[in-house]
Amino acid sequence: MPEEITETPQIKNRLELTTSPHLHNNWSTPRAMWMVGAALLPCTAAALVFFGWTQIFILLTSILCAVGTEALIQKLRKQPGTAGDGSAVLTGWLLALTLPPGFSLVSTGIGAVVAVGIGKHIFGGLGYNIFNPALVGRAFLQAAFPVAMTTWESPNFVDTVTSATPLGALKFDAVTSSLAPMFFGNTGGSLGETSALALLAGGIFLIAIGIVNWRIPAAMTIGALVFGTPVWLMNVQQYPSPVYHLLGGGFLLGALFMATDWVSSPVTNRGMWIFGLGISLIVVVIRVFGGLPEGMMYAILIMNAFVPMIDRFTRPRVFGAVA
Amino acid sequence: MKKQWTLTQDFLKGFWEQNPIFVQVLGMCPTLAVTVSAINGIAMALATTFVLVCASLLISMIRKLIPTQVRIASFIVVIATFVTIVDLVMQARFPGLSKALGPFVPLIVVNCLVLGRQEAFASKNNPLRSVLDALGMGIGFLMALFVLGSIRELLASRTILGYQVLPDAFTPWLVMILPAGAFLTLGLLMGTANWNAMRQKRNAEQAVLDRYRKTTASSV
Numbered sequence: 001m002p003e004e005i006t007e008t009p010q011i012k013n014r015l016e017l018t019t020s021p022h023l024h025n026n027w028s029t030p031r032a033m034w035m036v037g038a039a040l041l042p043c044t045a046a047a048l049v050f051f052g053w054t055q056i057f058i059l060l061t062s063i064l065c066a067v068g069t070e071a072l073i074q075k076l077r078k079q080p081g082t083a084g085d086g087s088a089v090l091t092g093w094l095l096a097l098t099l100p101p102g103f104s105l106v107s108t109g110i111g112a113v114v115a116v117g118i119g120k121h122i123f124g125g126l127g128y129n130i131f132n133p134a135l136v137g138r139a140f141l142q143a144a145f146p147v148a149m150t151t152w153e154s155p156n157f158v159d160t161v162t163s164a165t166p167l168g169a170l171k172f173d174a175v176t177s178s179l180a181p182m183f184f185g186n187t188g189g190s191l192g193e194t195s196a197l198a199l200l201a202g203g204i205f206l207i208a209i210g211i212v213n214w215r216i217p218a219a220m221t222i223g224a225l226v227f228g229t230p231v232w233l234m235n236v237q238q239y240p241s242p243v244y245h246l247l248g249g250g251f252l253l254g255a256l257f258m259a260t261d262w263v264s265s266p267v268t269n270r271g272m273w274i275f276g277l278g279i280s281l282i283v284v285v286i287r288v289f290g291g292l293p294e295g296m297m298y299a300i301l302i303m304n305a306f307v308p309m310i311d312r313f314t315r316p317r318v319f320g321a322v323a
Numbered sequence: 324m325k326k327q328w329t330l331t332q333d334f335l336k337g338f339w340e341q342n343p344i345f346v347q348v349l350g351m352c353p354t355l356a357v358t359v360s361a362i363n364g365i366a367m368a369l370a371t372t373f374v375l376v377c378a379s380l381l382i383s384m385i386r387k388l389i390p391t392q393v394r395i396a397s398f399i400v401v402i403a404t405f406v407t408i409v410d411l412v413m414q415a416r417f418p419g420l421s422k423a424l425g426p427f428v429p430l431i432v433v434n435c436l437v438l439g440r441q442e443a444f445a446s447k448n449n450p451l452r453s454v455l456d457a458l459g460m461g462i463g464f465l466m467a468l469f470v471l472g473s474i475r476e477l478l479a480s481r482t483i484l485g486y487q488v489l490p491d492a493f494t495p496w497l498v499m500i501l502p503a504g505a506f507l508t509l510g511l512l513m514g515t516a517n518w519n520a521m522r523q524k525r526n527a528e529q530a531v532l533d534r535y536r537k538t539t540a541s542s543v
Contacts, residue, residue, distance in 0.1 A: 104494070106494070107494065110496075118507070122510075122514070140498060143497065143498035143501060143503055143504075144496040144497055144498040144499075145494060145496070145497065146497060148494075
């Protein structure tokens with residue numbers, strides 16, 4: 001029967017064999033993604049309040065391009081479409097929140113296409129990406145349009161057209177910003193990163209419902225205090241204080257929403273501590289000694305690259321095995 | 324048994340089938356470093372092709388005289404001779420281009436494309452075949468570097484070979500003249516080439532299967 005060779009077996013994937021324990025979890029990818037979306041609402045609202053409602057177009061452009069790219073690539077690769085599960089929406093959304101207010105819409109679109117195309121689908125799609133896709137998109141934009149990416153519009157309640165971010169002001173002009181505006185968000189910076197209050201509200205919600213593991217943000221906070229304090233004590237005027245580290249720049253946005261990405265963070269508890277401490281060490285080093293005022297994006301991307309190694313060395317011992 | 328290649332195949336295989344950049348992944352250092360603009364890419368590829376052809380000719384002529392133990396050193400001496408010629412000629416006649424390419428002209432000596440073709444081909448084949456192979460590889464290298472250089476030049480400064488192509492409204496992508504732009508462009512081009520090759524292979528297999536199915540159906 002020669003025809004048999006040409007037929008592909010039809011029942012191959014019908015039966016899934018897995019070992020016990022068989023636990024059922026009512027979390028699905030779309031549900032988790034929409035929950036993260038809900039947690040992003042406060043800081044999105046803060047962005048629209050402080051930088052004007054027109055910033056919504058940056059958000060919409062980014063999300064639309066991200067979802068469009070995902071759908072297009074999956075059509076080309078003949079994969080089952082996952083454009084509707086919210087992960088691409090979230091990538092676009094997070095990317096938009098890391099962009100400066102008033103950023104060009106065309107460039108935003110390019111960033112979203114790079115984020116989903118090169119950050120995610122080059123590696124095989126959702127679950128396979130080594131790096132956080134939104135940050136890959138942002139890193140590309142930072143390299144492609146360095147001037148536009150560091151031009152900060154002032155928030156609505158400050159009487160200037162452009163202003164430096166608190167970290168930039170400290171680094172280049174030795175001007176320390178007061179902490180209260182940094183906490184509430186009335187200061188220069190990327191769309192989603194200025195209001196610590198709104199970010200904390202969303203982040204605590206995510207930790208409470210169990211989407212974000214508290215260990216990574218905790219490790220990063222401890223790391224910023226541990227690594228930031230000695231440097232600060234060396235020269236109180238010149239270097240940012242630990243609290244400044246926490247509230248300034250993208251620290252909270254990164255700690256709560258970027259570093260905790262399920263795909264690109266470690267799976268073991270010990271690994272999460274190492275990952276978080278590593279990020280804050282790199283951030284402090286870049287902010288204090290580097291040429292750039294802010295290093296959250298590079299810190300997370302660098303530690304993303306270490307995740308496979310961290311997972312390998314923190315693998316729990318098999319029960320009963322001899323060390 | 325080894326497949327017999329015709330002279331034309333020896334010449335043409337470098338264009339696509341065994342393209343030095345996209346298939347063999349040889350000579351990455353000049354490929355990534357000098358393709359900031361299309362003209363740099365062309366100059367680099369022409370210099371490399373000249374060295375490749377001359378070295379292949381000479382080495383295939385003296386291939387029986389070179390002892391196997393010292394063949395690599397002998398290849399390098401021959402290649403270095405021609406690279407010195409290219410380098411001095413470029414410095415004398417095209418000082419601007421020579422400055423733009425910088426250390427990458429002398430570095431052709433250690434370009435693994437040149438050495439690789441000597442080791443894999445010129446040391447085993449007659450001069451005619453070796454020159455054809457070297458020419459084909461050189462043209463493949465030229466095409467790849469030109470495409471890479473054009474894409475990077477286009478996106479980074481809106482021009483190709485100095486002629487403005489994109490309108491002023493296009494914001495130049497600074498990343499494209501940085502090393503990151505070289506890696507990204509090369510990676511995407513290679514990916515596209517592989518994807519295309521895979522699709523062709525799948526189509527060919529499908530065609531064979533279809534034919535097989537048809538013959539079995541008609542014979543039953």
